[in-house]
Each structure stands twice: as C-alpha cells, then as structure tokens.
C-alpha cells in the first residue's frame with residue numbers, strides 16, 4: 001500500500017463558500033500558512049454550486065443603500081466588477097437590498113482573491129475524517145481522485161455549511177431533532193422576451209396552471225423569487241421547494257430528481273404564454289440549494305429573541321441585517337425584519353465551537369437558534385463571520401486570543417462592528 005500523502009499548515013479551513021474564503025484570506029493576511037479545502041472544482045459555495053445569484057446581508061434594510069459589511073466581502077464585490085458588469089444594489093419587492101452577480105465572475109474573482117493572499121487551495125478534495133486528541137483536532141483526512149491524504153494544522157475552521165468538520169470531530173449538535181428548512185432549486189430561464197413583465201403575480205399564475213401530477217416537488221404558490229439578470233435578460237428563478245435531510249445521498253438524490261422534474265413542468269407551462277414559446281431551462285447549479293442541516297453547538301448560541309430585538313453585545317465580531325427568513329413549510333417562506341437599529345451583533349462566543357478548543361465556526365455553522373440562523377446564514381454576513389473566524393484563529397496562534405486584539409484587527413481590516 002502506498003503511504004498516505006501528508007501536508008502541514010498553520011490553519012485548515014474546510015469549505016470554500018463565502019465564509020471559508022473570507023476566513024482563509026483573513027488568516028493568510030495575518031501571516032498564517034493556510035489550506036482552503038473545497039470538494040467542488042471552484043470556490044463560492046451556494047453562490048456558485050447552487051446558483052444563488054444575489055449577495056444578501058451586505059446592506060441595511062431601508063430606502064437608500066448603506067453598508068453593514070466591509071472588509072474582505074466588500075473587496076470581493078470590487079473584484080467581481082473586473083469580470084462582468086458592475087455589481088449594483090437592487091431593492092427587492094420586500095424592501096431588502098440585494099446584489100445580483102454572475103456566478104462565473106464569482107468563481108474567477110474568488111480565485112484571484114485567494115491566489116493574491118497566498119492561500120493554498122485544495123479544490124476537488126472532500127474532508128472525510130478528523131483526528132482528535134483530547135480537546136484538539138490534530139489533522140484531517142481528505143479524499144480526491146488520487147486517494148486519501150492528511151492535512152495537519154494547529155487550528156481549524158468549519159466553513160462547510162453542513163457542520164461536517166464539527167460532526168467529524170464530535171462537537172455536539174443543537175436542534176438535531178427538529179425538521180429542517182426547505183431546500184430550493186434555483187434555475188436560470190432563457191427565452192422570455194424583455195418586453196414581457198415578469199413578476200410574482202405572473203409566475204404565480206403559471207405555477208397554479210401546472211398539472212399537479214407533473215410536480216413531485218412543491219411549486220411556490222406565490223410564484224417564488226425572480227430577477228432579470230442584468231447581463232443577458234435571463235430570469236433567475238427560485239420557485240421549487242422540497243424537504244430533504246440535506247446530508248444523505250439517498251435523500252439528496254430524491255430531492256434533486258423531484259425538483260428538476262418540477263422545474264421542467266413549470267417551463268412547459270411557461271411556453272404556453274404568448275411570446276414565451278422559446279422559453280427554456282438554461283441552467284441550474286451542480287447541486288440543489290440546501291438552507292439548513294447541522295448546527296454545531298457554539299460557546300454562545302444567538303437566540304431568536306436576540307435577533308428579532310436587534311440585540312447588541314460587548315464582543316461583536318460582525319453584524320447581521322437580513323430579516324429572519326424561515327422556510328419551515330416548503331413553498332411558504334416567512335420574513336420578519338430585524339428590530340432595534342436594523343441589525344444584531346454576532347458575538348465572539350458564537351464563532352467558537354464547544355468541546356474542541358482549536359475549532360472556529362463561520363457562515364452557516366455560527367452558533368444560533370434557528371430563527372437567528374435564518375438571518376445570519378446569508379452570504380454577505382457569511383463573509384463577515386468568515387473574516388472574524390479566520391482572524392480569531394490566526395491571532396490565537398500568535399498568542400493573542402483576547403477579544404480587544406480581535407476587535408482592533410477586524411476594524412483595521414475594514415470590518416464594520
């Protein structure tokens with residue numbers, strides 16, 4: 001048997017979504033030798049693998065755009081402008097600011113960000129094991145087409161969305177018995193002429209006309225969320241929901257197949273509208289959009305009441321502005337805006353896992369009750385919590401684990417606290 005390949009880093013980040021990229025870049029810029037491990041062949045997470053084409057959570061709710069996230073997330077937006085048309089804030093029908101972008105630009109922009117920051121990226125590598133000694137992770141095992149290899153590091157960041165690293169390391173999971181939020185298929189639809197006004201009412205009429213026996217998943221009765229893409233006039237549409245555990249191959253396979261069949265049934269109905277005869281499903285991501293799976297137990301779990309009241313804390317590392325957007329019932333999302341000054345603080349304790357001392361949490365894995373989670377999971381906030389986790393881990397390795405050092409460093413990097 002060939003010996004296993006071995007690599008050694010200061011910090012290993014699992015997951016190359018918004019949070020993982022920001023974590024890796026932040027840590028590398030503080031001098032750490034960083035590995036960023038991602039199972040797909042590109043970075044971006046849901047932005048690129050699930051066709052989630054608007055960055056939310058960057059701007060406060062309100063009549064004019066005002067930034068709530070700075071630092072690496074904002075830098076990425078600037079980088080995106082180099083590849084496609086400028087990323088501009090758009091006010092959504094429910095009065096939230098969203099930033100539409102082209103996922104292909106996001107792949108390239110994220111590449112250039114990590115390359116410029118000297119992050120060692122390991123694409124096409126899935127982390128499948130964690131070796132734990134006492135209260136520390138010592139190394140990971142990842143698998144690629146060449147086989148398995150180990151990555152040893154002094155600190156680790158779980159930016160896997162699904163809490164995969166935390167689960168492998170034996171971190172307890174919160175809310176494990178509760179049902180998960182619905183997943184959704186996001187698609188690009190081409191061939192709907194620009195002079196046809198496409199809004200929710202238009203889409204709802206089509207959804208209601210689709211024969212029920214052609215929709216094994218759930219078509220949103222309200223028509224779902226739609227946006228004309230600025231670059232080519234195609235529609236970005238999110239109108240097919242389904243329940244899945246989000247982690248097992250059997251459940252995910254069934255969900256993918258049912259959602260695809262339902263999206264095609266919708267397009268067939270759309271083609272019956274005068275002018276839309278050439279409408280077609282022009283694309284979907286490599287995977288279904290998974291909102292919620294595991295919740296690793298953090299040292300501080302942000303409560304739903306904290307989120308709804310817009311609570312401030314003494315140790316903030318980021319701000320969450322997106323409404324509490326629950327998807328308890330497939331096809332029927334609900335949204336409640338954040339109270340107080342329109343944001344809640346994400347405290348330093350919520351980016352630290354329990355039980356494992358050298359594990360930080362970023363993006364969807366940040367410690368929160370499910371309502372608070374439904375706000376902070378958006379990608380703008382994910383960049384901010386990722387930057388905080390990467391910075392905290394790098395400072396800890398430098399022997400500077402105290403909050404004032406983290407705060408000062410984040411502010412220095414342009415974070416908004």
Ligand SMILES: Cc1cc2nc3c(=O)[nH]c(=O)nc-3n(C[C@H](O)[C@H](O)[C@H](O)COP(=O)(O)OP(=O)(O)OC[C@H]3O[C@@H](n4cnc5c(N)ncnc54)[C@H](O)[C@@H]3O)c2cc1C
Pocket residue numbers: 014015016017018019020037038039040044045046047049050052053054055056057125126127128159160161162164165183184185186238288289290291362363364365377378379380382
């Ligand atoms: C249908 C849907 C619509 C949404 N709409 C919006 C929206 O419009 N705007 C918005 O801002 N947010 C939206 N969100 C939320 C947002 O997309 C996610 O919550 C966000 O992407 C989370 O970022 P993350 O970096 O924590 O995780 P992710 O983006 O999920 O990235 C995690 C990464 O980790 C990788 N990974 C996982 N396990 C492993 C492993 N074991 N080894 C290696 N790599 C691994 C994955 O491949 C993935 O790339 C939506 C989500 C869904 C599902």
